[in-house]
Amino acid sequence: MPQEAEPSKNEREFLLSALRENIRLDNRAFDQFRPIELAFGDEYGVCDVRLGKTRVMVAISAEVIAPYTDRKFDGVFTISTELSPIASPAFEVGRQDQTEILLSRILEKTIRRSGALDTESLCIIAGSKCFHIRADIHVLDHDGNIIDAACVALVAALMHFRRPDIEIHGEDVTVFSLQEREPVKLQMQHQPFCITTSYYESGEVMLQDATLLEEHCREGEVVVSINRFGEVCQIAKYGGAPVDGLSVLNCTTAALEKAKWLDKFVKSKLEEDDNKRDKGGLMAELSAENER
DSSP: OOOOOOOHHHHHHHHHHHHHHHOOOOOOOTTTTOEEEEEEOOOEEEEEEEETTTTEEEEEEEEEOOOOOTTOOOOEEEEEEOOTTOOOTTTTBBBBBHHHHHHHHHHIIIITTOOOOOOOGGGEETTEEEEEEEEEEEEOSSOOHHHHHHHHHHHHHHHHHEEEEEEETTTEEEHHHHHTOEEOOBBBBBBOOOEEEEEEETTTTEEESSSSHHHHOSEEEEEEEEOEEEEEEEEEEEEESSOHHHHHHHHHHHHHHHHHHHHHHHHHHHHHHEEEEEEEEEHHHHHHHHHH
């Protein structure tokens, strides 16, 4: 089984000694993220996020299916993750490793189980037809902190996506293409973001947005999923070294500030994308044809 190249003893000692002196190798503050870029594709629901050298792409799709028998009034929302060798030699095609399992579980808790997406709005005919919203997450380059990058990309893609409009006549459902009718936004109830804090020296040194080298040298991590209102969706701690409650509380406080910043960042990018697209939509296109 392929594995990521471990840092040498000298690299590890050099990084840890620098952290003890409150210095990061890339000269960032402990609570500072790397430069983040967010771009949307030509189609709705395609989002590309770059966090430093880490790159994640998310594509949202929708189809009409039968709902689950025990949730007749809800639609279906699923998240699929893929970590391929293109991102890191440690990943294999068709085989989930610990990183992919961890990523899937955290995103499931953060987005799906927290009710970020209103699944009741996806119901078409109770017990018969509903929308199935699928999010495919592809990690294209792994240089640390893929959880935070994937969460930003997933939230942005869900807010950007438009499902097809429908018309119901009894038990018959007509699904209109994007050319026939304006697509419909998904109903998002809140926008949670994952903020990962890596800790060293038994929690005495804690930093956000760790690079791959910093991840290899850390003792553990605390992942806080929180929205801009301060509502905590989940807190997960991984790693054997213990962390006291005050440190976890400090992580939550710092995560709230970062979540507010990410929320503004994503919404500003969505507004920019809306301005680039045809604001008139289908009606403007039809009126232009009539004028011609």
